[in-house]
Amino acid sequence: MTTVARVVLDSPLPQLDRLFDYRVPAELEDDCVPGVRVKVPLRTGARMSDAYVVEVVSEGDWPGELSPVEQVVSPVPVLAPEIWTLARAVADRAAGVASDVLRLAVPTRQVRAEKAWLARDTTWSPPAVDPTPVTGYADGVLEALLADHGRAAVDAVPHPVDVGTADEPVWVPGWAATLAQAASQVVAREQSAVLAVPDFRDVTDLERALLAVLPPERVVRFDAKQTNGQRAKALLQARTHAVVAIGNRTAAFAPATELGLVAMWDDGDASFVEPRAPYVHTRDVALVRTAQSGAALLFLAHARSTDVQRLVELHWLHELAPHRMPTPKVIPTAQQASAEGFAAQARIPSTAWRAAREASQHGPVLVQVANPGFGTGLVCADCGERAHCRVCGGPLGSPHRNATPQCRFCGALAVGFRCPTCGGGKLKPVGQGAQRTADELGRAFPGTRIVVADGSRPLDEVPARPAVVVATRGAEPSVPGGYACVLLLDGERLLAREGLRVQEDVLRFWTNAAAKGAPGAEVYLVGIGGKLATAMALWRLDGPAHDELVDRRALHFPPAVRVATLTGTDEAVTAAVEALRDAVVGAVLGPVPVPEDPAPGTVRAIVRFPYAHGAEVAATLKAEVIRRSSTRRVLPGGNRRRAAPTLRVRLDDAEPFTEV
DNA sequence: AGCACGCCGACT
């Protein structure tokens, strides 16, 4: 009887994206177990490919003669069976290659981490954990949902929460407290939780919240700033006992044993879009993983994404909102550019300005602005003409107040600027950045400490003392206990952008800043009226998501439908569109020539299809890609260089719709 | 990818 290892090759080639059978030599049988890395011969004996063993069987599928496994690279099983199943399903959903997904899920080998893991004390297991009750929601509702393996869109607690003790407070965002409490419920049953958050600061907040309710050996961190060694260690640690795996996109692939909960904070954040093939969104990974594992699923957010709203309207997700919770007191102030001293200069309506000044006497006030830096550009002070670089024609900007204007593109200093239109020699900024607003507020709030936080000057936390904190959207520092008052400026500018997700994004920026306020703090939404202002004032953020989804359904735009972007030669794209003709919905967009022509003659088409046809569309496209990749084009002119693949496929890329 | 197999032009 022969032992056969079925392996997945570490290759991005779509035609190799299936299991291959190899004979396991007797001397490797002990180590050649599912999950280990191996080297196997491919095509010719001398050429080796890296691979993972997926299963070991006594008889394979392959009728021909089997090549032997060359080497077991390490006896440590790094590919958990459920992660293989997840990668396979995620790749299939995206018409992609499983080994591309594995590259996201499994870090490269780290011998030190493996040695430490092999030398661990296997008799030790961590002490049992007591569940921490979930606060802020009706008694026991979230606990019951977790115990039932339920799924829900959860409105987050909209202010900071103290999860510490009486002597030592630990202030964390409301969502972080809820996720930590939910995770403790799951770990108390000796099940694991996987929690994905958009950015590094969120991981830090969540870790603090978790360590307040769980011992450190129950928390495993996966984040983008980790070294390979740390990631490899975390990967192995996640499988030893029930843990909470936290982190960014890759956390969704953490091989946590006995999965009881998958949760995401702020799934609408663009950081969840994976930039590497097959470009899967963490939300989709979470959905596939819960479907496979039966774990509970929570999407926490203040402003609901249209994607989650769609799942709510399908009754795939329950809705859960905080119980008897003070919400931010949002006061929309339609812009009155009244010439009222400093307030008008700082483009703050007088009511908001008075409230902010009053609040700044006893606590910090948050002012959210749109753009980083001093301003968005410079114009001639006399005629208002946009100032351009004399060297390259790029836009001029000013990094600091009174600094010499500089080209944004080539960096040339614009010394002795003369306006080509009117000959004027003075420039003034257009647009308002954090620094400029801070300067203006410094004059408007004499004697008050002014703090600036933006991309170039990040600040995680400011003390709960009187101050005015000017921050660009997304960079707002936290305050223990929350801000006394929040001012949201530049809303009109944020909404002026074009694109499918603008409204969703702006609501997320606003609500996430508003939730940094103390319970029931006043939040001034400046210059905004209409439905968005009403939704903010009522703190009912599912309304805009529903309205938006209605519009998208009418237009056949995502996420009402799924989309596939096909790029390649005219012939390949046309043939792929033809192969899909029975599955699509709405008009096919294109094929049209790609403006930024990767290779001459490249075209792009966008097809839209219902979710129900997803598996069929993905399989058809994958088959087309395989067909096209085995016959490659030779560039005209006898060029030895290989041409771009004749067909590339990307599913669920909303980017082409952002400029519609 | 990378390499073998296979069917048409210029050479000893």
Place this chain on the structure above:
DNA sequence: GTCGGCGTGCTC
């Protein structure tokens, strides 16, 4: 007659 061009196809 055959040596070799690179189009086509496969990899357990």
